[in-house]
Amino acid sequence: MEHAIDRLQRIAVKLYLDPRSAPAPRACIEIFHRWIQQGAVPGLLIDVADYTHLTGGPRVVLVAHEGNYALDDADGRLGLVYTRKQPLDGPLADRLAAAAGALIAAAGRLERDTADLPGGTASFLGNEIAVVANDRLAAPRSDDADSALGEALAVFGVHLFGDAAVEVRPLADSDRLGFAVATSRPAALADLSSRLG
Amino acid sequence: MSWKAALADRMPGELADEIDTFERQIDLRRQGKIDEKVFAETRLRRGVYGQRYDNGQRNDGTGAKPLPYPSNGLTKGPETVWDAPGMQRIKIPFGGLTADQMDALADLAEEYSDGVCHITTRQDVQLHFVHLDDTPDLMRRLGAVGITTREACGNTVRNVTACPLAGVCRDETFDVTPYAKACMRFLLGHPDAQDFGRKFKVAFSGCREHACGLVSMHDLGLVAVTRTVDGRVERGFETYVGGGLGAVPHQAKLFDAFLPVEELLPLAQAIARVFARLGEKRNRARARIKFLVAQLGLDEFKRLVLEERASLPDDARWDAHVAAAPGESETPLRPPAPLDVSPADGPGRDGFGAWARTNVYEQRQTGYATVTVALPLGDLTSRQMRGLAAVARRYVGDMVRTTVEQNIVLRWVSAADLPDLHGDLVQLGLAEPGAGTIADITACPGTDTCKLGIASSRGLAAELRERLRAAASPTDPAVEGLRIKTSGCFNSCGQHHIADLGFYGVSRTIDGYTVPHFQVVLGGQWTENAASYGLASGAIPSKRIPEVVERITARFVAQRQGTESFQAFTRRIGKRELKAMLEDLVPVPARGDEAAGGRAFYSDWGDPREFTLGDMGVGECAGEVVSLTEFDLAAAEAQIFEAQLELEAGRVDAADDRAYRGMLLAAKGLVKAEFIDVGDDPADIVREFRTRFFDTQVFFDKYAGGKFAMYLFRRHERGPAATAEAVRQLIEEAQLFLEASHACQARLAARPAAGPAPSPAAAMP
Numbered sequence: 001m002e003h004a005i006d007r008l009q010r011i012a013v014k015l016y017l018d019p020r021s022a023p024a025p026r027a028c029i030e031i032f033h034r035w036i037q038q039g040a041v042p043g044l045l046i047d048v049a050d051y052t053h054l055t056g057g058p059r060v061v062l063v064a065h066e067g068n069y070a071l072d073d074a075d076g077r078l079g080l081v082y083t084r085k086q087p088l089d090g091p092l093a094d095r096l097a098a099a100a101g102a103l104i105a106a107a108g109r110l111e112r113d114t115a116d117l118p119g120g121t122a123s124f125l126g127n128e129i130a131v132v133a134n135d136r137l138a139a140p141r142s143d144d145a146d147s148a149l150g151e152a153l154a155v156f157g158v159h160l161f162g163d164a165a166v167e168v169r170p171l172a173d174s175d176r177l178g179f180a181v182a183t184s185r186p187a188a189l190a191d192l193s194s195r196l197g
Numbered sequence: 198m199s200w201k202a203a204l205a206d207r208m209p210g211e212l213a214d215e216i217d218t219f220e221r222q223i224d225l226r227r228q229g230k231i232d233e234k235v236f237a238e239t240r241l242r243r244g245v246y247g248q249r250y251d252n253g254q255r256n257d258g259t260g261a262k263p264l265p266y267p268s269n270g271l272t273k274g275p276e277t278v279w280d281a282p283g284m285q286r287i288k289i290p291f292g293g294l295t296a297d298q299m300d301a302l303a304d305l306a307e308e309y310s311d312g313v314c315h316i317t318t319r320q321d322v323q324l325h326f327v328h329l330d331d332t333p334d335l336m337r338r339l340g341a342v343g344i345t346t347r348e349a350c351g352n353t354v355r356n357v358t359a360c361p362l363a364g365v366c367r368d369e370t371f372d373v374t375p376y377a378k379a380c381m382r383f384l385l386g387h388p389d390a391q392d393f394g395r396k397f398k399v400a401f402s403g404c405r406e407h408a409c410g411l412v413s414m415h416d417l418g419l420v421a422v423t424r425t426v427d428g429r430v431e432r433g434f435e436t437y438v439g440g441g442l443g444a445v446p447h448q449a450k451l452f453d454a455f456l457p458v459e460e461l462l463p464l465a466q467a468i469a470r471v472f473a474r475l476g477e478k479r480n481r482a483r484a485r486i487k488f489l490v491a492q493l494g495l496d497e498f499k500r501l502v503l504e505e506r507a508s509l510p511d512d513a514r515w516d517a518h519v520a521a522a523p524g525e526s527e528t529p530l531r532p533p534a535p536l537d538v539s540p541a542d543g544p545g546r547d548g549f550g551a552w553a554r555t556n557v558y559e560q561r562q563t564g565y566a567t568v569t570v571a572l573p574l575g576d577l578t579s580r581q582m583r584g585l586a587a588v589a590r591r592y593v594g595d596m597v598r599t600t601v602e603q604n605i606v607l608r609w610v611s612a613a614d615l616p617d618l619h620g621d622l623v624q625l626g627l628a629e630p631g632a633g634t635i636a637d638i639t640a641c642p643g644t645d646t647c648k649l650g651i652a653s654s655r656g657l658a659a660e661l662r663e664r665l666r667a668a669a670s671p672t673d674p675a676v677e678g679l680r681i682k683t684s685g686c687f688n689s690c691g692q693h694h695i696a697d698l699g700f701y702g703v704s705r706t707i708d709g710y711t712v713p714h715f716q717v718v719l720g721g722q723w724t725e726n727a728a729s730y731g732l733a734s735g736a737i738p739s740k741r742i743p744e745v746v747e748r749i750t751a752r753f754v755a756q757r758q759g760t761e762s763f764q765a766f767t768r769r770i771g772k773r774e775l776k777a778m779l780e781d782l783v784p785v786p787a788r789g790d791e792a793a794g795g796r797a798f799y800s801d802w803g804d805p806r807e808f809t810l811g812d813m814g815v816g817e818c819a820g821e822v823v824s825l826t827e828f829d830l831a832a833a834e835a836q837i838f839e840a841q842l843e844l845e846a847g848r849v850d851a852a853d854d855r856a857y858r859g860m861l862l863a864a865k866g867l868v869k870a871e872f873i874d875v876g877d878d879p880a881d882i883v884r885e886f887r888t889r890f891f892d893t894q895v896f897f898d899k900y901a902g903g904k905f906a907m908y909l910f911r912r913h914e915r916g917p918a919a920t921a922e923a924v925r926q927l928i929e930e931a932q933l934f935l936e937a938s939h940a941c942q943a944r945l946a947a948r949p950a951a952g953p954a955p956s957p958a959a960a961m962p
Binding site: 033046052053057072083085 | 249311326328
């Protein structure tokens with residue numbers, strides 16, 4: 001029987017920056033504008049929203065039609081988030097893979113585009129991805145939904161990291177249903193990307 | 198399951214029906230069964246607003262590029278693409294929020310917006326980058342917590358605002374909250390308030406002295422007053438009409454020194470009926486009620502309103518809405534208790550002392566305080582909004598209000614709880630001190646998201662805020678209390694007219710490139726309900742505005758006489774001197790002059806793209822003629838400035854003449870672009886300008902059309918203005934005509950030969 005979580009479309013995924021190697025948020029304003037010029041990441045890229053004056057949330061947002069990319073520290077850790085807005089095709093596993101694929105592509109691009117920034121090269125921790133169900137209707141905070149999404153992410157984690165020993169743990173301090181999916185093995189973005197196809 | 202089904206039993210039936218209807222209208226428009234203009238007004242009346250780039254085009258710094266939305270030609274209004282993200286304005290009457298509502302706003306920001314809630318200068322909340330298709334569910338989820346977006350935009354009664362300290366203020370005459378609430382309930386959806394030519398704004402204040410209500414700049418402003426009759430104290434309102442900021446600000450006129458509270462709603466209804474019947478409908482630029490009052494004269498307007506009032510049939514809701522008001526009061530969550538902490542665990546630690554000094558207001562009620570949560574640029578993240586809701590539940594319950602300074606206040610905080618509350622706010626990143634100080638800057642969205650924005654008001658505000666916070670602390674007391682307000686254009690959503698230091702975005706063309714500037718507006722009066730407006734004192738390159746603030750405030754500190762106010766100081770120094778001290782900031786280095794930081798001047802704050810008002814190129818054929826045009830525009834600017842000085846000196850006739858001559862010079866400059874032999878005869882200039890620029894619509898602004906040209910035609914045809922106030926308005930109009938002339942010149946410069954698009958690398962100065 002289909003679970004409501006199977007209809008989840010609004011998916012947010014986050015990769016964390018290594019705290020020892022993170023660009024200043026302001027540097028990302030110019031980078032994101034350049035991404036629009038160059039069509040550097042997937043999607044119809046529209047505009048850049050500067051929230052560098054805030055903490056504990058999006059700091060710089062690259063607004064796109066299908067989903068937004070944002071440098072974000074909502075959970076106290078700086079990283080890159082892709083928040084899907086438009087529906088994706090296929091079963092949940094495909095949709096998770098598509099959202100993660102867009103995120104990983106953008107993260108890789110950010111690493112490359114910050115390579116020459118003095119003191120601000122981005123380096124992502126490739127062994128952990130946070131997945132949030134950004135839809136309180138399809139994925140309310142309930143044991144049932146929690147269990148359903150957790151199971152789906154366990155399968156997704158194995159696929160993404162190529163490791164049967166992935167850990168799926170609920171995100172602390174999250175108002176939405178969400179999990180961290182992690183492996184203890186180091187993982188490069190390129191490897192993650194190739195596994196997603 | 199849908200949100201409609203999930204919330205069916207939690208929404209008022211009427212509101213649920215309205216949203217269902219709106220959803221059907223969306224479907225009908227999608228099928229092409231509703232005209233796009235009709236649909237645009239329909240969605241605006243539900244707070245669904247357009248946003249920058251929703252015409253499907255954006256200049257990415259290398260040139261104008263299409264944004265190929267998958268809309269298949271479908272629009273949600275004229276030149277407004279269906280799939281382009283927009284803004285959702287959410288009315289928060291008198292700024293009152295409950296904790297549940299704050300949670301809902303946080304959820305919606307996360308799911309439908311970009312994770313940020315924005316507080317506006319009229320106590321609303323705005324979410325940006327929202328897709329039209331999401332708005333019905335968004336509205337349902339708001340409806341489930343008692344919020345409607347109905348009439349948040351469009352030609353309607355907008356959010357009814359009120360002083361955020363109403364009910365706890367030490368100086369108020371009485372609590373205006375219940376009356377603001379009554380007015381909102383009565384006018385929302387009222388049949389007599391549905392046929393306006395433009396919007397209608399209402400504000401309440403508990404006193405005359407303070408600025409919290411900003412009554413003087415509203416279409417209908419109400420100040421609480423009492424009178425004693427036969428030993429009995431009666432409540433009423435000092436009632437003002439016809440105020441407004443916008444391009445040409447008007448001070449509201451006193452309509453009635455004492456309007457009994459029982460007459461509040463009938464009078465509001467009568468005013469609405471007169472405005473709907475006689476207000477301008479076709480020319481949006483003259484459609485606010487301030488123009489009707491000016492056109493009719495206050496006495497005639499008042500006569501018509503009172504006549505209308507007398508003819509209104511009794512309505513039971515008049516009394517029902519206000520009858521309970523005197524007895525309404527808020528019940529604090531926690532008992533009163535004095536602040537009693539040692540320095541080790543309270544004041545002086547973790548910034549508590551500095552925060553308490555500026556962000557805590559001692560309420561009239563002993564043992565209670567109101568805390569201002571200072572929000573940078575009016576923004577807070579969804580996590581912060583949700584965290585603040587939790588803080589509210591812990592300390593004050595639902596006693597939360599937004600403010601016109603884009604902050605949030607928590608009322609009825611037991612004073613003993615202040616250190617703990619401060620600690621909780623620190624955890625949320627919301628314990629910034631400096632509320633109500635010069636660093637607490639108000640800014641409209643400007644070019645960040647507004648279609649009308651010319652320059653980046655938020656970018657400038659962020660830069661000023663950062664510099665002021667980093668400046669030597671504590672700031673000089675003379676400067677600390679000043680207000681800075683920035684608007685992206687002349688429309689004054691950032692309320693620059695009532696700031697000590699106000700700025701609004703304009704542009705200038707330098708060597709064929711458009712350079713962002715801000716007009717400096719000095720001497721507006723924030724206190725006494727925004728009692729007087731400042732006047733433009735010259736355009737300065739955007740990147741030099743921080744120096745403007747530094748210079749003017751430094752001079753104020755150095756030369757202030759006793760307790761002299763900033764307004765008195767600027768009057769004493771004089772506009773000529775103030776302009777002179779900024780004159781060296783006006784020149785813009787050549788774009789290629791790296792040593793002078795030239796490139797930086799050609800982009801705006803917080804936006805590395807080369808600045809543009811559209812598709813900008815380097816003019817070649819028009820080069821010479823443009824130079825002549827610029828010469829006349831500069832002369833026009835000087836004339837208009839002189840007009841201000843004449844007005845200040847009480848020489849009304851001379852001020853009128855200078856403002857008129859300024860407009861003529863600007864018009865002549867433009868005419869020279871096509872007809873170099875135009876003479877100096879005003880009739881010739883106006884005729885040539887009308888023929889070449891107005892009739893052809895070359896002068897027309899994309900959004901304002903030809904309204905700025907009408908300022909020149911009207912003055913030319915009617916002759917001199919008779920009163921100081923009329924001349925003051927003429928000067929404002931002349932300034933706007935000049936700005937429109939600059940914009941027109943920029944379009945002319947770009948038109949004949951667009952230069953090669955700069956390389957991507959070159960496009961990021």
